[in-house]
Amino acid sequence: MVYLWSVLSFGSLTTALAALLMVAERYLVSYGICKLDINAGEKPLEVEGGRTLLSTLYENEIFIPSACGGKGTCGHCKITVTSGGGPVLPTETPYLSRKEIRSNVRLACQVKIREDIYVRIPEELLNIRMFASTVESVSELTHDIKEIRLRLDEPAELSHRPGQYVQIQAPSSNEPVFRAYSISSPVYEPNKVELVVKLVPGGVASTYLHSLKTGDTVHFTGPYGEFRLNEDPSVEIVCVGGGCGMAPMKNIIYTIYDKWPDRSCWLFFGCRTTDDIFYLERFEELAKKHPNFHVVYALSEQLGPDERWEGETGFIHLSVDKYLETGVKRQAFLCGPPPMIEAVTRVLDEKGIPSDDIFYDEF
Ligand code: FES
Structure with missing residues (x-):
């Protein structure tokens, strides 16, 4: 007990000293x-x-x-x-x-x-700019995910690559607060930035974004991000994600089918329950127009008594394993929580995709 008290007191003392030094440096040292x-x-x-x-x-x-x-x-x-x-x-x-x-x-x-x-x-x-934009629409995709579409005011256009992100400035009385959000709108809409935002309890930026209404002003910087889509149309694209990991994948998929209508692409999207499903109908429509686009949604939790679902079940890496054949030249983009990324990476590795062709965004 005495030992515990000593440790706690020493810890508090060093924290207080560090805080004191910070304050002293801020106000006394020039x-x-x-x-x-x-x-x-x-x-x-x-x-x-x-x-x-x-x-x-x-x-x-x-x-x-x-x-x-x-x-x-x-x-x-x-x-x-x-x-x-x-x-x-x-x-x-x-x-x-x-x-x-x-x-x-x-x-x-x-x-x-x-x-x-x-x-x-x-x-x-050095070329990254600050943008001013206006909220054009806000749509509820699930109980905790919203789609927010911004119309750019100044500068009026943003040129970006699929998979890139912006940093939204949330209101703050002290230092500016920025948080990263992937651009979900395709590159052929240069005067729009669409975001898919999950509400994080206590999250400064997601709370701000979920409170926005049509006509509000939003500032952000961008675009950021290293991902480069393989421009060889014979390379199959595989997108795997869950939740708001949908954002960069939606951008990649719509950008691909605007440029290469026959390109082969898979979307694997993991949801817990039917309440977490969004954009499925939209992607099924796209798949009707582009037969080489394949959409697989999977539910990881057991169906409730009132739920109806005829699609895949289980964690999403199981669907990836089930549908993808080996020996195809591919580039993969994964976006989701670390355990999902790890499990999917293992499957893709077994399918023969070199690690240099697997890109991921963990959140
Ligand atoms: S901004 Fe420096 S580590 Fe996040």
Whole structure:
């Protein structure tokens, strides 16, 4: 008991000291004006020291991916700091490989500007813009998932690749809060951004997005994301997901059938119960027009007494295993919770898809 008290007291003391140091640094220490050099003189800035690299870049309209809003929990805000970033912090190491640490990759949300700092940022990220948009429609897809369609106002168009995402700005009285959402509208609708948003209890951004009404203004940055669809139409595309993992897959599927009407593509979508099913009729209509498009929905829970379902049952990786033959050249895109991604990846591996051709987005 005495030991437990000592541990607890020591823990509270170190937390209080850390908080005190943070407050002291914020209000008592002045680092003055520091040089922030981007890409060896391409974009030299003079900035006030003492803030994080991520928020300083944001103030200068350079929008680095930051799905967790700068909390140091997503690992998305990686950039190269060639000098002036100080030592790598313990909060960064879980997200950086040894190779990245050797190459001076850092988490921009964890690096504080305390002296002149030199960074390298890929050109693609320097082109990311802030968009203002208006809510065009809000539809309930299930009890906790909404489809939100935004019409772009300024800039009026967004050019993106299927599988990319935007970062929605949620209202906040302090630092700006951004959260990542995949674009579900196809690339041939450049003046629209559609989102599929699941309400997360206590989630700042999902609560905000679920409260939106037609005519409201929404700001976001983008587009972000590395995924590149294989442009060879003979390569079969396999999309596997569940819940709001539908968003990037819908974009990929509609984009494919606009460009390659005969391309072969599978959609495997896992739901718990019939209440979680959405877009099924829409995809069945698409499959009637494009015979090489195959749609498989599966329910993982037992049917209730009033539920009717003639489709697949069980976890979605079982359907993937059942329907896909081996020996076909494919590219796969998975979007869902880590256990689902792991199970599906194992099946795809057995079907002979090289790991380089399997892309995933965990949530
Ligand atoms: S913004 Fe998420 S880890 Fe830096």
